Structures are given as structure tokens and as C-alpha cells.
Amino acid sequence: MKVKVDPNKCIGCGYCVGACEQVFDFNDDNISQVILSPVPKDLEEEVTEIIENCPTNAIEEEK
Numbered sequence: 001m002k003v004k005v006d007p008n009k010c011i012g013c014g015y016c017v018g019a020c021e022q023v024f025d026f027n028d029d030n031i032s033q034v035i036l037s038p039v040p041k042d043l044e045e046e047v048t049e050i051i052e053n054c055p056t057n058a059i060e061e062e063k
């Protein structure tokens with residue numbers, strides 16, 4: 001799976017970065033960005049849960 005963060009929706013809460021730092025990190029504006037995409041198979045379940053739990057639905061799976 002490939003994922004991206006919509007910087008206009010992210011509020012920088014830190015949930016995704018704290019939950020999976022291999023895939024998400026803050027940029028200079030303290031907004032989350034994806035640092036590893038495609039997501040490795042063994043992290044897909046975790047990232048799917050993070051997508052569902054982002055408070056502003058800022059993380060999208062890219063088709």
C-alpha cells in the first residue's frame with residue numbers, strides 16, 4: 001500500500017508519528033509527512049489502523 005498525508009487536513013496531533021515512526025515523521029511545519037511509501041507488508045495492518053484513527057482523516061491510501 002501507498003499512503004500520503006494531506007497537509008491541509010493534518011493538525012499535527014502526533015498520533016501517527018508516535019504510533020509508527022518508520023512511516024510518519026513531522027516536517028518543519030510540525031505537520032506529519034510520509035517517509036516510507038510503499039509501506040512494508042508487515043506494517044500495513046498498523047498503518048491501516050492509524051488511517052482509521054487519525055482525528056482529521058488526513059491520511060489517505062493512494063490508489
Ligand code: SF4
Pocket residue numbers: 005009010011012013014015016017031032053054055056057058059
Ligand atoms: S494522526 Fe492525522 S492529524 Fe495527527 S499528526 Fe497524523 S496525520 Fe496529522
